[in-house]
Amino acid sequence: MGCKTNAELEEIIEQAKILTKDGKVADYIPALSNVDSSSVAAAIYHIDKVSNPCTYAGNFEQKFTLQSISKVLILALALQDRGYQYVFNKVGMEPTGDPYNSIIKLETSTHSKPLNPMINAGALAVTSMVKGNNAEERWHRIKAFVECLLDGKTITYDKEVAQSEYETTNLNRALCYFMKQHGVIESDVNELIDVYTKQCAIEMNCLDLARIGAVFALNGKDPVTGEQMIDNEIARVCKTFMVTCGMYNASGEFAIKVGIPAKSGVSGGILGVVPGKYGIGIFSPALDEKGNSIAGLEILKIMANRHHFSIF
Numbered sequence: 001m002g003c004k005t006n007a008e009l010e011e012i013i014e015q016a017k018i019l020t021k022d023g024k025v026a027d028y029i030p031a032l033s034n035v036d037s038s039s040v041a042a043a044i045y046h047i048d049k050v051s052n053p054c055t056y057a058g059n060f061e062q063k064f065t066l067q068s069i070s071k072v073l074i075l076a077l078a079l080q081d082r083g084y085q086y087v088f089n090k091v092g093m094e095p096t097g098d099p100y101n102s103i104i105k106l107e108t109s110t111h112s113k114p115l116n117p118m119i120n121a122g123a124l125a126v127t128s129m130v131k132g133n134n135a136e137e138r139w140h141r142i143k144a145f146v147e148c149l150l151d152g153k154t155i156t157y158d159k160e161v162a163q164s165e166y167e168t169t170n171l172n173r174a175l176c177y178f179m180k181q182h183g184v185i186e187s188d189v190n191e192l193i194d195v196y197t198k199q200c201a202i203e204m205n206c207l208d209l210a211r212i213g214a215v216f217a218l219n220g221k222d223p224v225t226g227e228q229m230i231d232n233e234i235a236r237v238c239k240t241f242m243v244t245c246g247m248y249n250a251s252g253e254f255a256i257k258v259g260i261p262a263k264s265g266v267s268g269g270i271l272g273v274v275p276g277k278y279g280i281g282i283f284s285p286a287l288d289e290k291g292n293s294i295a296g297l298e299i300l301k302i303m304a305n306r307h308h309f310s311i312f
């Protein structure tokens with residue numbers, strides 16, 4: 001993939017970097033805290049450019065784990081595997097206004113249905129729907145699907161981060177046991193947590209993430225081959241969830257200030273989609289109190305203002 005540095009993006013990154021000192025790296029997954037909190041990297045995949053489609057700035061080679069960004073990709077796979085009815089029979093479509101790991105709405109919602117697939121409860125239920133005879137098969141299908149979105153590039157997962165989350169994720173286990181009790185999931189809880197912690201620990205750099213953004217920007221088509229990688233309708237559903245719930249309980253403010261489908265993860269990654277134009281990948285691990293990358297948000301706000309990103 002042809003890539004080059006971009007002076008404007010460098011300038012924006014320098015501006016945003018100052019804010020990293022106001023944020024905090026996630027440490028509730030212990031292995032996530034081993035990272036330089038001042039790192040900032042960003043890449044943009046321009047879907048109209050045939051040669052050198054990618055521009056980048058900052059430490060673009062640095063890999064990070066997807067964490068919650070993986071929820072959008074696994075939703076696409078589960079919808080492909082099971083169809084709309086099956087998935088949304090078990091998981092809702094409404095934003096919660098609560099933190100991503102909150103348990104409160106599970107108890108108050110009808111049939112204990114998680115409110116949407118972007119909160120942990122909903123994402124865990126969605127991961128349990130990926131086809132496969134066992135955890136290993138499910139994980140291999142997830143890995144193969146993400147590799148397809150990256151033109152066949154082999155992806156890896158950060159074993160230390162996955163193991164660290166597997167050992168400490170009592171709250172996610174609690175969400176699973178609650179959902180199992182109420183028939184939302186059927187899987188063995190530890191097997192489900194095993195697949196989920198691996199999917200969250202999938203690692204890539206911001207160039208890779210920008211390429212995945214480009215697939216969504218093209219309604220599921222590969223930006224190079226034009227092949228339909230994700231069904232058009234499924235890409236639409238995923239992008240809609242990114243708008244309504246992709247930035248946790250800051251999605252409303254983000255829709256006003258930036259106005260594009262985006263999904264963030266507690267590692268500090270943000271996947272951004274400017275429909276018909278760009279895929280965006282950002283990494284900066286210092287987070288605000290809602291769990292979004294502080295510098296990442298600033299970069300998107302500046303770019304959205306200058307280049308009129310908003311879809312609204």
Ligand SMILES: NC(=O)CC[C@H](N)C(=O)O
Nearest residue numbers: 067068100120200265266
């Ligand atoms: N917001 C996130 O990125 C959360 C993902 C993380 N693996 C968790 O389940 O807590």
